[in-house]
Amino acid sequence: MPALYLSDSDAVMGVEGDCFKIAAKDGSRKTVPMMNVDSVVVFVGAQVTTQAIAELLQRDIPTTFLSNHGRYYGRLVSTETKSVELRLLQYKHLDNTDFRLNFSKSIIKGKILNTLYILKNVNRYRGFDEVKECIAGLHNTVRKLDEAPSLDSLRGYEGSASAAYFKVLPDLLKENFGFSGRNRRPPKDPINSMLSFLYTLLMYNVYTATVTAGLDPAVGFLHEYTDNRPALPLDLMEEFRVLLADQVVFDMVNHGMVPLDGFYQGEERDAYPVLIQNDLRKKIIARYEKRIATVVLYEGESYSYRKILELQARRLVRHIRGGEAYKPFVQQ
Secondary structure (H helix, E strand, C coil), rough: CCCCCCCCCCCEEEECCCCEEEECCCEEEEEEHHHHHHCEEEEEEEEEEEHHHHHHHHCCCCCEEEEEEEEEEEEEEECCCCCCCHHHHHHHHCCHHHHHHHHHHHHHHHHHHHHHHHHHHHCCCCCCCCHHHHHHHHHHHHHHHCCCCCCCHHHHHHHHHHHHHHHHHHHCCCCCCCCCCCCCCCCCHHHHHHHHHHHHHHHHHHHHHHHHHCCCCCCCCCCCCCCCCCCHHHHHHHHHHHHHEEEHHHHHHHHHCCHHHHHHECCCHHCCCCEEHHHHHHHHHHHHHHHHHCCECCEEEEEEEEHHHHHHHHHHHHHHHHCCCCCCCCCC
């Protein structure tokens, strides 16, 4: 089921029978059956009544709060505690160097292989030499991953692979909007602004998958855990970044769906970030929801990407419990 997004600053979500009722100041309203709501994303300015909050908690519907520019604020969760035994095992593996290194190798390998899948597809009819060189270099990096003796060296391989990918990304966009490399906090151009926003949406979906599987999202194995950092979702989203977020940017830009006036210069913290206008943000959300609902093959069966996020989290659960080794999702 798709997520319910409250993106208009004057929207108010309440309850009407077994439905959520969303009303706006202009008098428009819509109702959505609660049974059809998989999750809710609330952007700053929108309001949720206490009656709606109670229903969200009772029905265990994940609810995430974001700034209008995609900054993650937090989630609405009940006080119920579960999966204590699993979480204790998760914490225990923090001291297991081999476990952390092998798991991290798997997700970085999955990330690079999925990057190769997208690069080959997008470059198929263009044949840029620079992209071909990048593809060859990434294949070489994949071969080296198993030799990485430590997490730091593995992060070095991942960093060099990402830098090589972002270097050729402008060649694959019909309009690069001044993109010359990855930057964030704040994003300084439209492409980086879109990427940061989409990565936040993806992180929220992976966060939901980890909690649903019973894992503690604060404790990851590649990304170090610190206060107010969802380290495990950051781990698990690596293999999906290019497939679900970057692919949306390719689709929208290369199909002329991204107008330059869809962005504006902000003054947040005097850093002057490039931010996304509300109308374009809605289009990005719709395109992202379409992408994450896409059904693909997974272990011989057909699932949406959204479901695959959960299946990968459950695969990690089995790995933590001492079962099968973690296998990344690689698009075929």
